[in-house]
Amino acid sequence: MTEAAGYNVAILGATGAVGTRLIEQLSQSTIPVKSLKLLASARSAGQTRTFREQAIVIEEAQPASFEGIDLVLASAGGSVSAALAPEAVKRGAVVVDNSSFWRMHDDVPLVVPEVNEQALYEHHGIIANPNCSTIQMVVALEPVRQAYGLNQIIVSTYQAASGAGQTAWNELNAEATQHLAGETMTADILPVKGAQHHYPLAFNLLPQIDVFEEEDYTHEEWKMIRETKKIMLGDKFSKDIKVTGTAVRVPIGIGHGESIYFEVSDAEKANVAGIRQVLSTADGVVLQDDPANQLYPQPLNAEGKRETFVGRIRRDVENDGSFHMWVVADNLLKGAAWNTVQIAERLVALDLVHVPANVTIPGPKAE
Amino acid sequence: MTEAAGYNVAILGATGAVGTRLIEQLSQSTIPVKSLKLLASARSAGQTRTFREQAIVIEEAQPASFEGIDLVLASAGGSVSAALAPEAVKRGAVVVDNSSFWRMHDDVPLVVPEVNEQALYEHHGIIANPNCSTIQMVVALEPVRQAYGLNQIIVSTYQAASGAGQTAWNELNAEATQHLAGETMTADILPVKGAQHHYPLAFNLLPQIDVFEEEDYTHEEWKMIRETKKIMLGDKFSKDIKVTGTAVRVPIGIGHGESIYFEVSDAEKANVAGIRQVLSTADGVVLQDDPANQLYPQPLNAEGKRETFVGRIRRDVENDGSFHMWVVADNLLKGAAWNTVQIAERLVALDLVHVPANVTIPGPKAE
Numbered sequence: 001m002t003e004a005a006g007y008n009v010a011i012l013g014a015t016g017a018v019g020t021r022l023i024e025q026l027s028q029s030t031i032p033v034k035s036l037k038l039l040a041s042a043r044s045a046g047q048t049r050t051f052r053e054q055a056i057v058i059e060e061a062q063p064a065s066f067e068g069i070d071l072v073l074a075s076a077g078g079s080v081s082a083a084l085a086p087e088a089v090k091r092g093a094v095v096v097d098n099s100s101f102w103r104m105h106d107d108v109p110l111v112v113p114e115v116n117e118q119a120l121y122e123h124h125g126i127i128a129n130p131n132c133s134t135i136q137m138v139v140a141l142e143p144v145r146q147a148y149g150l151n152q153i154i155v156s157t158y159q160a161a162s163g164a165g166q167t168a169w170n171e172l173n174a175e176a177t178q179h180l181a182g183e184t185m186t187a188d189i190l191p192v193k194g195a196q197h198h199y200p201l202a203f204n205l206l207p208q209i210d211v212f213e214e215e216d217y218t219h220e221e222w223k224m225i226r227e228t229k230k231i232m233l234g235d236k237f238s239k240d241i242k243v244t245g246t247a248v249r250v251p252i253g254i255g256h257g258e259s260i261y262f263e264v265s266d267a268e269k270a271n272v273a274g275i276r277q278v279l280s281t282a283d284g285v286v287l288q289d290d291p292a293n294q295l296y297p298q299p300l301n302a303e304g305k306r307e308t309f310v311g312r313i314r315r316d317v318e319n320d321g322s323f324h325m326w327v328v329a330d331n332l333l334k335g336a337a338w339n340t341v342q343i344a345e346r347l348v349a350l351d352l353v354h355v356p357a358n359v360t361i362p363g364p365k366a367e
Numbered sequence: 368m369t370e371a372a373g374y375n376v377a378i379l380g381a382t383g384a385v386g387t388r389l390i391e392q393l394s395q396s397t398i399p400v401k402s403l404k405l406l407a408s409a410r411s412a413g414q415t416r417t418f419r420e421q422a423i424v425i426e427e428a429q430p431a432s433f434e435g436i437d438l439v440l441a442s443a444g445g446s447v448s449a450a451l452a453p454e455a456v457k458r459g460a461v462v463v464d465n466s467s468f469w470r471m472h473d474d475v476p477l478v479v480p481e482v483n484e485q486a487l488y489e490h491h492g493i494i495a496n497p498n499c500s501t502i503q504m505v506v507a508l509e510p511v512r513q514a515y516g517l518n519q520i521i522v523s524t525y526q527a528a529s530g531a532g533q534t535a536w537n538e539l540n541a542e543a544t545q546h547l548a549g550e551t552m553t554a555d556i557l558p559v560k561g562a563q564h565h566y567p568l569a570f571n572l573l574p575q576i577d578v579f580e581e582e583d584y585t586h587e588e589w590k591m592i593r594e595t596k597k598i599m600l601g602d603k604f605s606k607d608i609k610v611t612g613t614a615v616r617v618p619i620g621i622g623h624g625e626s627i628y629f630e631v632s633d634a635e636k637a638n639v640a641g642i643r644q645v646l647s648t649a650d651g652v653v654l655q656d657d658p659a660n661q662l663y664p665q666p667l668n669a670e671g672k673r674e675t676f677v678g679r680i681r682r683d684v685e686n687d688g689s690f691h692m693w694v695v696a697d698n699l700l701k702g703a704a705w706n707t708v709q710i711a712e713r714l715v716a717l718d719l720v721h722v723p724a725n726v727t728i729p730g731p732k733a734e
Contacts, residue, residue, distance in 0.1 A: 152686075156523035156626035158572050158615065173547060180544055197661045204667040205525050205617065205624045207679050207693045212658040216639075216681045242685040246626040246693065248525065250572065250617050257572045259523035259613040261628075272583075291579040294564045300571040312574050314583045318609040319519075326574045326613065 006034030007353060010069045010093070012061055012084065013076030014038040014049060017166040018098060021337035022073050027052050029341050031071075031348050039065050040076075063087035071353050073340050074098060089125030089361045094353050096127045096343045098336055100219075103128040103227060107362045110230050112339060113346050114284040115142045119234070120343070120352055124359040127343055132335025133157050133220065133247065133256055134227040139308040139334070140327045141262060143282035144275055145232065145241075149265025155224060155245035158257035159209060160299065161201060163331045164190060168201075169253055175202035176251070191249060206249040220247040255299025256335060258327040267321025272313055275323060279310050284334070289313050297328035305330055306338045373401030374720060377436045377460070379428055379451065380443030381405040381416060384533040385465060388704035389440050394419050396708050398438075398715050406432050407443070430454035438720050440707050441465060456492030456728045461720050463494045463710045465703055467586075470495040470594060474729045477597050479706060480713050481651040482509040486601070487710070487719055491726040494710055499702025500524050500587065500614065500623055501594040506675040506701070507694045508629060510649035511642055512599065512608075516632025518688075522591065522612035525624035526576060527666065528568060530698045531557060535568075536620055542569035543618070558616060573616040587614040622666025623702060625694040634688025639680055642690065646677050651701070656680050664695035672697055673705045 009026065013019045019040070026033065036051050039061035048055045059065060061080070066072065066088040074081055078101035085095045085102065102108040109119035110128045115138050120127060130138075137155060144150060161172040168189045175185040185200035191208040199206055210219035217225075225243045226236040233240050250257075264270040280287045288297050289311035297309035312326035329335055347353050355361070376393065380386045386407070393400065403418050406428035415422045426432060428447070433439065433455040441448055445468035452462045452469065469475040476486035477495045482505050487494060497505075504522060511517060528539040535556045542552040552567035558575040566573055577586035584592075592610045593603040600607050617624075631637040647654045655664050656678040664676035679693035696702055714720050722728070 154521060154628050154683075158525065158617065176543055177547055180540060180547070191661070195661065199661075199665060200667060203619045204665055205619065205622075205695070206665065207624070207626075207663050208661060212661075215684055216658045216679070239685060242683075244628075244683045244685065244689075244691070246679065246691050248624065248626065248693075250525065252570045252572065252618065255572075257574070257615065259574075259615065259626075261521050261611075291575075291583045294558070294562065294566075294575060294579075296574050298566060298571055298573065300567060312583070312613065316521075316609075316611045317582055318606065318611065322611075324611070324613055326615075328572070 006032035007070040007348070008035045008068055009033050010037040010039055010066065010072045012039045012072055012074040013080070014058055015040045015044045015047065016075060017162050017169065017332055018075040018336040021332050022075060022340060023049055023051055025333070025337045025341040026073065029345055031345055037065065037069065066091045066093050069093040071344060072096070073344060075336065075340070085126050086361055086363065089355055092355055094123070094125055094127070094347060094355060096129060096340050098129040098340050100131065100223065102126050102362065103130065104230070104236055105362050107360060110227060111343050112138050112231055113342050114139050116231050117346055120346060120350060123352065124362055125355040126362050127347070129336065129340045129343065130227045130231060131220070131223040132163055132331040133159060133258065134224050134231070135335050135339055136256060136308045136327050136329035137224065137258055137260060138228055138231050139284050140260070140279070140310045140325060142232065143278045143285065144262070144264065147274065147278045148270040150241050150262060151265055152242040152263040153228065154261040156259045157245065157247045158250045159247060160252045160254050160256055160331055161190070161249065162254050163256065163335070172201050172251055172253065175200045179203055201249055201251050203251060207246065209247040209249055218247055221245055252299055254330055254332060255302045255328055256331045257299060260325050260327055261322065263322045270321060272315055272323070275313050284308055285310055287311070297326055299328055302328045302330050304333070306333055308334055373399035374437040374715070375402045375435055376400050377404040377406055377433065377439045379406045379439055379441040380447065381425055382407045382411045382414065383442060384529050384536060384699055385442040385703040388699050389442060389707060390416055390418055392700070392704045392708040393440065396712055398712055404432065404436065433458045433460050436460040438711060438714070439463070440711060442703065442707070452493050453728055453730065456722055459722055461490070461492055461494070461714060461722060463496060463707050465496040465707050467498065467590065469493050469729065470497065471597070471603055472729050474727060477594060478710050479505050479598055480709050481506050483598050484713055487713060487717060490719065491729055492722040493729050494714070496703065496707045496710065497594045497598060498587070498590040499530055499698040500526060500625065501591050501598070502702050502706055503623060503675045503694050503696035504591065504625055504627060505595055505598050506651050507627070507646070507677045507692060509599065510645045510652065511629070511631065514641065514645045515637040517608050517629060518632055519609040519630040520595065521628040523626045524612065524614045525617045526614060527619045527621050527623055527698055528557070528616065529621050530623065530702070531616070539568050539618055539620065542567045546570055568616055568618050570618060574613065576614040576616055585614055588612055619666055621697055621699060622669045622695055623698045624666060627692050627694055628689065629692070630689045637688060639682055639690070642680050651675055652677055654678070664693055666695055669695045669697050671700070673700055675701055
């Protein structure tokens, strides 16, 4: 395989909110695509999607689908990735997976290119794309960590409906229409598909994202804790940076907001002007922090953008070395499809689109 | 004046989102009302409102309107309260004011009855009702403070449009209708009436509530810091409890949410079970904290309720003595009209509905 000849690429889960954007982001990427295969469930097989002005018929995803494929971009949910990613790797494909299934596996790098691109060198065939709310937080905080060190992160999220998939997003819009017409809202999906109770999100707030786990934290909250440590420190159990938070679903379509409180290691050196300076030139970050002109990140302005937007940077006036910031990104792009394609671009640039010899192909071991 | 005879009451600002609820909450209260006068701007004069099945014609508010009045419940904005509250006090009326104008005045108690009812004894004629987002926070945290002490509060708010008034709430609904119809949203009010820029709130998040002030905190954020200290500690500059936070407007009509992180003084004694126990019997609090049954506070469920709802209580697993909670209340009731009427009920019960002799009547000194 040479770069000039291009790569045989497959997108697994091509019809969802993220899948649609994977096709779009891949078409706008620098990756030389020799062929593209679109894979989905049997239900979607036979539909067509357009890639670089070419109509492609969606095929049902099977282990044999990956014969001859070099690179798989996957966003098909945990159980599908658990079953199919090893099948793709066995057939010589490198998989960049957007589900949560592989993220904590010891042999699977969890990568945000602005933060830990070097982890790609350790891949055994599968690279995991982190959780949407984790990605934008580490993009915003890694430059601060590089400059001043980081002791602690306390985050409260404001997460859009599309983070729970296209059907949840549709449900929000249907509920809003019902509410504005004075009708009773009906909820069948949020907060968690298949849960015991469903609650309307429109004109409401749901402090539950994913299921409840140990210590009464939700799975989403644990993801933010463990993934942040793995990405920044290489170890999901590291105590070098303390991380905690609360994840809340809010009635917006696209764009997660995060109110982040953080404590740096070098309290004497760090100040608001310095943090702004560091972030103004940081990779993947757009600083939007001009209170006098009412400039700060807003989800509506982040929609369709690849960057992470940061503003409202302030010191805690009663705690030296502690600060606030407000971070927004398009959860379907930097939080999912763009970060996945960006990882693939880096794999291409570093000539890592091949399954290394003599590595264990990860087996399906749950997070 | 004897309680049996009842009080001559005036509501100043009777037509707004809060004013409407002041009439409703007063009608449901234990206060013996001998007569009720409804006051508003010249624009609303002549309209009628119903109180206890009696139609009352709204009059234009003037200094002379307060002749013979014993008790004024005011929600007419800062400049109106600055001008008219001293006029009412001069005429012998006690004013419970919902604007921010008097809150930090040394001679004005700032009261949440569940927390600092005793401050009412010090009034000079004006009692201030705190900011909506402050009230629900101190109702939820005071029982924790009594049990374990409190070192620090870090809050991120999720505040409803109605907190900015009826016109802002109407604007949110109009924007949502536009957005769902595929039209461009038009914004003329939020984030701050009369500001340089206006942004849509529907399907968006606005990390600006009120104007920006020192240290790039908004006025709303400073309110939460100073009012919390004044209510809990009697001193807006006290450092005995550190308070900081971020205030964000979210696209919902009624019900503020708050993600609160707090550190207690007695880390060895405090635990989640103890905090739940303390809050389960706390005055004005409803504990909704059963993750296994997906029970947690939601704005839609708090609408129309007088209580403050608390859930998602968890420890920070990496910091002994630090905890999270999620707090929701109806910002127009406990955050405004009900707390105002509740203060009035307490004034009546404590026989404090009279301007004490030999006190300075507060002059219009801005916060």
